[in-house]
Ligand code: SF4
C-alpha cells in the first residue's frame with residue numbers, strides 16, 4: 437500500500453442554481469487578462485446540452501483520455517509515435533469556434549457618440565481581431581436551453597437512450613434541465629500530465645493538485661487533447677498552457693478556492709482523501725462498468741491503523757490525517773456512496789465527484805395528505821423525468837446500480853425529513869423508504885445536516901498547509917495572504 441493525500445471535491449447538483457457566480461469569481465481572480473479571455477477554468481453547463489467547448493464529451497471527435505489497448509492503458513490521442521507525427525499539427529484540438537470568439541464592448545461609444553436621434557449602443561468588439569463582430573456563441577450559449585432541438589438534442593449522453601426515452605425527454609410536460617459546474621478534476625491518472633512531451637505538467641506530491649510549470653511549458657498543447665474534460669487551455673499571448681490550480685495559493689493560506697467560497701447554492705465540498713497510489717494503474721485499466729466502484733475502493737479509510745501507519749511512513753503529517761478523517765468528501769463519496777465521478781470511462785480517475793440530481797416528481801399532495809406517485813421508491817426513481825440511463829452515461833460509466841443507489845438514498849432522506857418536518861406522509865412510509873435505500877435514520881440525519889445546514893467550515897475542510905503552519909508561529913496567516921501566488925514568470929522562449 438502506497439498511501440498518498442489528495443485534495444478532492446464534491447458538487448451537489450440538486451443545489452446548483454446555475455447563477456455562474458463561481459465562474460465569475462474564477463474569471464476575476466485568474467483569467468481576466470490577455471490571452472486568457474476565452475478560458476473559463478470554472479464553467480457551468482446546462483444538461484442536456486452540448487457544453488463548453490462544444491461537444492467536449494465526444495471522444496470520437498477529441499480523442500481525450502485513456503483507452504484500453506490489448507488490456508493495457510494508452511492515451512487515445514497521442515503516444516510516443518503518434519505524438520511525434522502530430523507534433524506540428526494536432527488534428528484533435530478544439531478550435532476557437534468550439535470555444536467561442538471572445539469579445540468585449542466599445543463602451544466609449546456610450547459617452548463619446550455625437551448627439552443624434554437614437555440612443556448610442558456599445559457594439560461588441562472581438563478580443564481577437566479588435567474589430568466589431570456579431571456574437572454567435574459564448575461559453576454558456578446553451579444556458580437553460582435544456583429542451584432545445586439544437587443543443588439538448590445533440591448531447592452525446594443521449595446516444596445510449598432508446599427512441600421512447602429520447603421522445604419522453606423532450607415532451608413539454610416532462611422537460612427538465614439541471615446544471616453541471618465543471619472545473620479541472622485533478623485526476624489521479626491525469627491524461628494531461630501523461631500527454632505533455634516537455635514534462636511541464638505535474639501532480640503535486642503533497643496534495644495531488646495538477647499544475648503546469650510555466651517555465652517548462654513549450655506550448656505543444658498535447659495536454660489540451662490529452663484531457664478528456666477539456667480543462668487545459670492554451671494562452672495565445674504567453675504561448676503556454678494554463679489550467680485550474682484549485683486556488684492552491686488560497687488553500688495554502690487556509691481558504692477554500694474562490695469558486696467554492698463564492699458558491700451561492702453552497703453546493704461545493706472540499707476535503708482530503710487518502711488513497712492507495714500503488715493501485716491506480718490497476719483500477720484505471722478495469723472493465724468500464726467496474727470503474728466507479730473500484731475508484732471508490734481506491735479511497736482508504738483514514739481511521740484504519742494500517743492506513744495511518746502507511747500515511748506516516750510516506751511523510752503525511754498527523755494534522756493532514758486528521759483533516760482526512762474530518763473530510764466531507766470522504767463521507768459523501770465513500771461512506772454514504774452518494775457522490776460519483778463524471779465520465780469515469782475516460783479512465784483518468786477524476787477526484788471531483790457529483791451528487792446526481794434527484795429529478796423525479798416523487799409524489800403529490802392529495803386530500804389525504806402527501807403520497808407517492810409510485811408505490812415503491814424503486815419505481816419512483818426508475819420513472820424519473822430524466823431517464824436513469826442518461827444519468828448513468830454521465831456518472832455511472834455503464835453501471836446503473838451505483839447511480840440508482842445514490843438516487844434511492846437521496847430520495848429516502850428527503851422523505852425522512854418530510855415526515856419529520858411536515859408530517860403529511862402516511863405512517864411507516866418514510867421508514868420503509870429508508871429500509872429500501874439501506875440507510876439508517878442516523879445516517880439520514882447526518883446526510884441531511886451535511887447537505888442542507890453545513891457551515892462553510894464544515895463544507896470546506898482545507899488541510900493545514902505547512903506554509904500556514906510556519907507563518908502562524910509569528911503572524912496571523914490571514915494577514916499574509918499576499919505571500920502566495922504565481923511567483924516568478926518568464927516570457928515564452930521558443931528555440932525553433
Ligand atoms: Fe488533467 Fe483534465 Fe484531469 Fe484536470 S481534468 S487533471 S486537466 S486530465
Ligand code: SF4
Nearest residue numbers: 452455456458699701
Ligand atoms: Fe452553481 Fe454555486 Fe456556481 Fe451558482 S456559484 S452556478 S450555485 S456552483
